[in-house]
Structure formats: C-alpha cells, structure tokens
Amino acid sequence: MLHEATARFGQCNGFGEWSEYCGVNADDCRNRGLSMSKPSTDLTILVIDENAIRASIIEEGLNEAGHLNVRVINEMQGVARLIETMDPDVIIIDIENPNRDMMEHMFQLTRMISRPIAMFVDRSDTAAIEAAVDAGVSAYVVDGLKKERIKPILDMAVSRFNAFSRLQRELVEARNALEERKVIERAKGILMKMRGLSEEEAFAVLRQTAMNEKKKLADIAQSVVTAAGLLL
Numbered sequence: 001m002l003h004e005a006t007a008r009f010g011q012c013n014g015f016g017e018w019s020e021y022c023g024v025n026a027d028d029c030r031n032r033g034l035s036m037s038k039p040s041t042d043l044t045i046l047v048i049d050e051n052a053i054r055a056s057i058i059e060e061g062l063n064e065a066g067h068l069n070v071r072v073i074n075e076m077q078g079v080a081r082l083i084e085t086m087d088p089d090v091i092i093i094d095i096e097n098p099n100r101d102m103m104e105h106m107f108q109l110t111r112m113i114s115r116p117i118a119m120f121v122d123r124s125d126t127a128a129i130e131a132a133v134d135a136g137v138s139a140y141v142v143d144g145l146k147k148e149r150i151k152p153i154l155d156m157a158v159s160r161f162n163a164f165s166r167l168q169r170e171l172v173e174a175r176n177a178l179e180e181r182k183v184i185e186r187a188k189g190i191l192m193k194m195r196g197l198s199e200e201e202a203f204a205v206l207r208q209t210a211m212n213e214k215k216k217l218a219d220i221a222q223s224v225v226t227a228a229g230l231l232l
Contacts, residue, residue: 045154046088047072048079051096054145058092058120061150080109090158094120094145103128107135116161118153120145138164180218187221190228 045067049055055072062070071086073079083091091113093106098121110117118139119132132140138157141149184206191202206224210217 043067043069043089043158044086045070045090045092046083046086047092047094048076049092049094050074050076051094054094054096057145057147058094058150061147062154064147065151065154067151067154076105080112083109083113088115090116090118090154092118092120092150092154096122098123098128103131107131107137110135110137114165116154116158118157180221183218183225184221187224190224194228 045062047055047058047062047070049058049072052074055074059070059072071088073082091110093110095102095106103121106119110119113136116138117136118141119137120141121128122143122145124140124142129140138161139153141153144153184203187206188199188202191197191205192199195202195205197205206217206220210220213220
C-alpha cells in the first residue's frame, strides 16, 4: 500500500529566527551537511542576480566557505541556455525587488531544472512561498541575504534536494512494484483459468519460465497477459 506524505512549510524571515521554508529553525539548518557524492567545495555553483553588489555578497560568502567554482550572471536573458551549457550542481537566485512577472519567470525556470536551488528575496507572501514549493525551490529565504548565511543555506538546499529526490525515487519504485504485482496476479489468474492450475502452480510456472529465460518475473507475467489479450 502506498503512503504519500505532505509537509507544511512556514514562512521564513531571517536566518536567526526562521530561515528557509524547510520547517526547522536556524540551528537545525546549520547542522545539515552536504550529501552529494563529490566534495562540497568541488560544487559548480551558478549565481543569478541582476544586482552586482548583492551578487558579490553571495560570491564572497561562497568563496570564504571554500567554494571557488562560482559563476555569476547579472542578466536573466538567455539564462536557461546558460544553465544547460554550464550544467551547475547548485543554483542560487537572488531577486532584490521581486514582482509577480519576474517571480513567475523564475519559477518556470526552476520547474525545468532538477538541481538544488536556493532563492533569496527581500519580500514575499504566502502565494509566492507556495509557488516556490511547487516549482521545486529547495530553500526560499525572505529578507536574509547576508554573507555568513550563504554556506548554511546552500548546505540546507542540497540536503533538502537530495532528500526529496530520494523520496521521489522511492515512490516511483513503490508504484512500479505495485504495478508489477498486479500484472503477476493477472497472469496467475489467466494460467489458473486456461490450464486449470492452482494459484501456487500458476506462480511456479511463471517463476520457472522467468528463470529459464533469465527475465524478470514481471516481464514474463506481462507476456502472458499480452498473449491472452490477443486471443480474446
């Protein structure tokens, strides 16, 4: 049986109180480390910020944390193509004065990118936070752009992204397993009806055939279901 869990994220306002919408406090975020296969300092990080001064704050914070492979762009035009070319490990987006059109444009971009994304904004509302969650933003920080906060927020974004990706994989695997079990049950029923076998005998036929042909049991079951469909 599949279980789907949902989480409610609170609005964040400053790293010392509530930080990202991750639902934990600042100390929890600081204690979270990177869980990617490569060392954290080897990450390729793309900073998107139209304000050069604010971008320099982010870059300096990253450099002081040991992240030297940082690319900064100050224009939004052509950013999707640049991301595809650069293939960064992490993306940091800073929007000083977000408006509705700009936020929607950035959310459209983040929906297409399977990467840890941290987004800084100076102001926000409930609708924007919900849109950020829906768009796959890993860390959404309101009024919290300070140099010393960059690294823990980056670490948290990567940690959350990896955790969510793992949950997605597990959900897909569970769904696939459920579908395979359904196919196997259908195949057993077909064999029981056509050959007059018991359930145990029908399963033994499927298993033995899978072993003989060196295929997955579900693949053999699907073949039985498909063949039976052609005979109807």
